[in-house]
Amino acid sequence: MAAKIRVKVPTAPSFLFQEIVPEEIFNLFKDDPLFLLNFFDERALRMLQKLRDKFGPCTVNNWLWGGANHLRGYRPLDCPIGAKRSQHKLGKGFDCSFENYSAQQVRDYVLAHPEEFPYITAIEGDVDWFHFDVRTPTWIGIKVFYP
Template sequence: MYFPKHFILEELVDRMTFETKGETAWALFRDDALIMIDGIREFFGAPVRINNWHLGGQFQFRGYRPPDYQGGAKYSMHRLGGAFDMDVIGLTADQAREKIMINKDNPLLIKIMRMEHGVNWLHCDVRPLTEHQVRIWTFNP
């Protein structure tokens, strides 16, 4: 099991999941997804915000989303522990996506399979690509 170097569990799960599962919630994530977010943090050399509910902020469902979560797609990678919505501090989402695409073969970014475009946050996930998709595949919300 991989434990990220740059993120604590509270940044990756919602309050209820943290309170009910505690440290066992790490098992909800795919290792490649956790490696992915560490790589993004190291690539940009800047803080990356995912959830901030534990600091009094508004975000709690930008990482893992529990089965009873009412938003998002039914088969979202968020529900499978393989996707994160984030903000790279100091960059817009478009700027972050552009830098990732220009540098997509950088070893720190190699785990990113897909990105969502047309949104004001950076969504990256590790969903396996289909036969005709290329890394990094971009999709609409």
Template sequence: MKVSKHFYLQEFLPKREYELFGPRALEIGLISRTAIQMAQFVREYFARPVRINDWHVGGRFQYRGFRPWDCNVGANYSLHRLGLADDLDVLGLEAEEVRQEIIQKPAVFKAAGITTLEANVNWLHIDSRPVNQAEILIVNG
């Protein structure tokens, strides 16, 4: 199911949840429209393909969007568990290069819903937690 110009629902959900809920995953809030919007914005801004989950095409990733509560990947109270975070790769660019561009243009990226980045990882973590500052919040995983 296509959910934006460049993304399908499978890219935001683990296999089990996609098979259980399919399109209803959006209705019941497993993945937020904001998480989709953030990924789409990154895809368009950098004009490069973006990889989130790729299990549906034989890849190894399935917990880079929504993570169910019984998943042992990541922090217990991560925004992934609320459907408000994405881990992604902008293909052809290093994660740090992408992070620095986002940090340099906080108003541009915050307008797309991105408020927070994770530092010191080789992927791009973006989420939309509420923050009371003009800058992008940087957290350590």
């Protein structure tokens, strides 16, 4: 079995590209994985890193380690998962699970300390994961939305 390629994300250096894109997308660009940066809004990557720095071990996709999560970071435009205009499809949204904190604990902290997460403009409420995105808002502050 060939060794797995591990490529760090420059704007989120504790993440591998495999943690934020589906396996099929990674395999399409494994010859030039830095091209995958074009799939993401840099603000989203910076907030993803900030969340891991603050809350510790954080999982987005885990397919590299045999897990079932493939679509909690970037989603292709034709992906049937999520909303038609999902922020994931624009490289602006992530679904995170933290080893040491519940999604609600992270939501509560981010809402209480928005200055620490200046690019987060929306988070999803009442789900078992922490969804955040950096969409261009038509509101002030962080909006909590419910699917």
